[in-house]
Structures are given as structure tokens and as C-alpha cells.
Amino acid sequence: MHSSNALRKQIESDFEHRYPSVLTPAARTIREVAATGIAQIDELLLGGLPVGAISEITGAASSGRTSIVLAYLARRTQEGSVCAWVDVNDSLDPESAAGNGINLKQLLWVRCGDASTEKSSAAVHNKPFNLKKPWTRIDQAIRATDLLLQAGGFAAIALDLADEEIEHGHGRRIPLATWFRFRQACDRTQCTLIVLSKAAYAQSSAAVVVECQPDRITDAGGTVIRCFSYRAQRGRVRFSPLTNVSRKPPDSTWSSQAAWNPEKRA
Numbered sequence: 001m002h003s004s005n006a007l008r009k010q011i012e013s014d015f016e017h018r019y020p021s022v023l024t025p026a027a028r029t030i031r032e033v034a035a036t037g038i039a040q041i042d043e044l045l046l047g048g049l050p051v052g053a054i055s056e057i058t059g060a061a062s063s064g065r066t067s068i069v070l071a072y073l074a075r076r077t078q079e080g081s082v083c084a085w086v087d088v089n090d091s092l093d094p095e096s097a098a099g100n101g102i103n104l105k106q107l108l109w110v111r112c113g114d115a116s117t118e119k120s121s122a123a124v125h126n127k128p129f130n131l132k133k134p135w136t137r138i139d140q141a142i143r144a145t146d147l148l149l150q151a152g153g154f155a156a157i158a159l160d161l162a163d164e165e166i167e168h169g170h171g172r173r174i175p176l177a178t179w180f181r182f183r184q185a186c187d188r189t190q191c192t193l194i195v196l197s198k199a200a201y202a203q204s205s206a207a208v209v210v211e212c213q214p215d216r217i218t219d220a221g222g223t224v225i226r227c228f229s230y231r232a233q234r235g236r237v238r239f240s241p242l243t244n245v246s247r248k249p250p251d252s253t254w255s256s257q258a259a260w261n262p263e264k265r266a
Helices: 004-015 039-044 065-078 093-098 115-124 137-151 163-168 175-188
Strands: 027-033 054-058 084-088 109-112 158-160 192-197 206-219 225-237 237-239 250-255
Touching: 039 225, 054 065, 054 175, 065 084, 065 093, 065 158, 065 192, 065 206, 084 137, 109 137, 137 158, 137 175, 175 192
Parallel strands: 027 237, 054 192, 054 206, 084 109, 084 158, 158 192
Antiparallel strands: 206 225, 225 250
16 A cells, blocks of 8 residues: 555656646745735734735624725825725725725725616616526626736725625635636736635635734723724735745734724724
8 A cells, every 4th residue: 555655756746747746835925015004914914915916804893804904905095006895795985995094086996786786777778687697796796806807907906705705605605716816817917805704715825814803992982982902813824025024923903093984894
């Protein structure tokens, strides 16, 4: 019976012409990073989010995941770069985005509709509506993200799956081939794709995963919220920053002013 080493050599030999080093983990990619503007998060990520790669920001509602992305897009849009927000559940608050520093003139907001919206639109225009294969919001979001990545010209794209996957569980149904295609498109166009969700779905296609959770809420009396505190940790890192940054502990805590409607997701 073959030993594990012998079996590995046999597999490597069989696949060497098509897949070199099929069982050997790929070396970490050295990437340029862009700061999020949150000092504690930038320290945690050794400088910021990787450019030209997929980053996943995960956590429950009000865990700080959206605050990180808003801060990142604020820096990019203020620099004059064009960014996009693919909104699966139509939950982005433009006033909150502007309050966090995002230049809305530099932001493309893609708002996904549901089957009922499509059916109503078809009825208005006297067009047939396919009841067997209605477009779900998750399908629209994936298609829109694919088009934006292939088109190029975007410094960063936020794919917000945070609410949709909780309600309908579609997040894990996204094929791994889709994430792999997104990873290649990001690398080619040097676009940062940030995925917001409750759990990590891109697996090996993601360069980094940041896991967020709420820490505490400070109020100013009554229903007035003064600030939120969050905790984050690196779940997975598959890149090395281009600059030589000293390593920090794999978790961080930061606070954010309540510049948005507290009824919205933080």
C-alpha cells in the first residue's frame, strides 16, 4: 500500500503538465494596501485592505462591518476615485454615507429589486414575466458585480450581502467559480472588492477576512446614541503588504461616532 508521500508524488506526477505543484500551497502574494482610515483596523490589517483582491468583512448586524467599508470608500472617493456599492437589500442610507465622508458624486449605487418589482414593471410595459425563473436580488447583485469588475475603472466595489443571506440563505449557494472569476477580475483591474456578509463565502479566493462583533454602545441619555464600540479580528490573511509594516495583535477595538440613523445597520 502506498504511503502518503508516495501517493502525493504520484498525484503530482500525474498533474504536473496541467497543474504544477497541485498539492503545494501557493506562496503569499505581495500586494499594495490602501488604508481604511480607521487606525486600529489599519494596524490589524498591516496597513489596510489589499488592492486588486477580495476582502470579506463579516459579522452580525451592528457589528461595525459597514462602518469599515464606509470609511474605506470615503478615503477612495475623496481622492477622486470612482467606487460602487452593490446593494442587495436596498439598505444603504445615502445620508449616513455622506455623513461618513463619502463623496456621493464618485459613488455608483446599484440597488437590487425583487421579483415582485420586476413583475410590476413587466405589467406596466405589457411585457411577459417568467414566473418559473424570477431574478432574485442575489442574482442581480452577482451579475451587476461581474459587469462592474469586467468593465474596470472602479477603485473599489462593495458587495453588500449582509441582509439577503440572513433572510434567505443564498450566500453559500454562490458558486466557487464565481468567486474565482471575481478574484481574477480584481487582480486584472486592480479593483478592491469588499464583500459584507454574516459569514465568509469566498473561501480561498479572498485575500483577507475580517470578523467583526459589537462591543458596547454609549448613549447620551434617552434614545440618543453617542457612539458605538466594536471589536474585530483577522480571520484569514492570504497576502503580504507591499510596505514593511510591523505585525500587530490579531484583534482590535475601535469606536465610531453615531453619524447615522441608529435604526439603520451600523
